[in-house]
Amino acid sequence: MNEPRAEHREGFLEDAETTHFGFRNVPLGDKQAMVDDVFHSVANRYDLMNDLMSGGLHRAWKNALVSAVNPPKGRAFSLLDLAGGTGDVAFRVLAAGGAATRATVVDINPDMLDVGHDRAAARGLMVSFVEGNAEALPFPDRSFDAVTIAFGIRNVPRIEAALGEAYRVLAIGGRFLCLEFSAVDVPGLDAIYDFYSFNVIPALGRMVTGDAEAYRYLVKSIRQFPRPESFAGMMRAAGLARVSFRPLTGGIVALHSGWRL
Ligand code: SAM
Helix, strand or coil: CCCCCHHHHHCCCCCCCCCCCCCEEHHHHHHHHHHHHHHHHHHHHHHHHHHHHCCCHHHHHHHHHHHHHHCCCCEEEEEEECCCCCCCHHHHHHHHHCCCCCEEEEEECCCHHHHHHHHHHHCCCCCCEEECCCCCCCCCCCEEEEEEEEHHHHHHHHHHHHHHHHHHHHHEEEEEEEEEEECCCCHHHHHHHHHHHHHHHHHHHHHHHHHHHHHHHHHHHHCCCHHHHHHHHHHHHHCCEEEEEEHHHCCEEEEEEEECC
């Protein structure tokens, strides 16, 4: 069944002490454990599900992100991929960059990192996998040339804190790039997308991971994420400059960009 965006539903309330978990309002302090349960449950089938759910489109979206990162071939370059899970974005940046490109993946969920670690080992790739919270990063100021986050920011309870940390660890002149589901604004596509999201994806999730509820959460969390204009405002508030975004695939996803100048 189709469900409207949360801000259009009657009785929707949000205050400083609560946040969204899907369409539910939950205490801010409880959300992370709930998110962690979701990714614990799906970690082993996460990459397969990405291909099945998106018909492989997530690869094109991640490639657009990597093109924007544009790692140089001829000099050292350090990437931090936040909420990097099973390592997909880091692997793509390493493939696009030169021999002196280094990638660090931070994720709060050890199950996702374990999958990433095994995938990196199988490909012979050197990636540093670090267990940590995007809201409080274990790195010094100005230590990375680029900070990315793909389909991760909507899962982080305190988005402003994570943006502030991304800004803090970026080198002067460094770029922040965020790939996130967005607002479909193409007439016709929005109805198909809603039907697919609320009916097909949970059923696929049940078949492939045994957990329809995890995928219901993921679909609902997309509807709760701020519209791209609002998210751009949050990026500016964190200190990022030259903030912009680009809708991809009719607005199913947006690629957000900002610089530390
Ligand atoms: N970036 C990967 C990709 O595109 O395939 C994984 C995205 S997955 C949808 C979201 C990831 O965010 C999960 O691996 C989850 O553990 C991670 N995550 C959620 N909250 C986090 C937090 N506070 N700090 C770091 N990672 C977090």
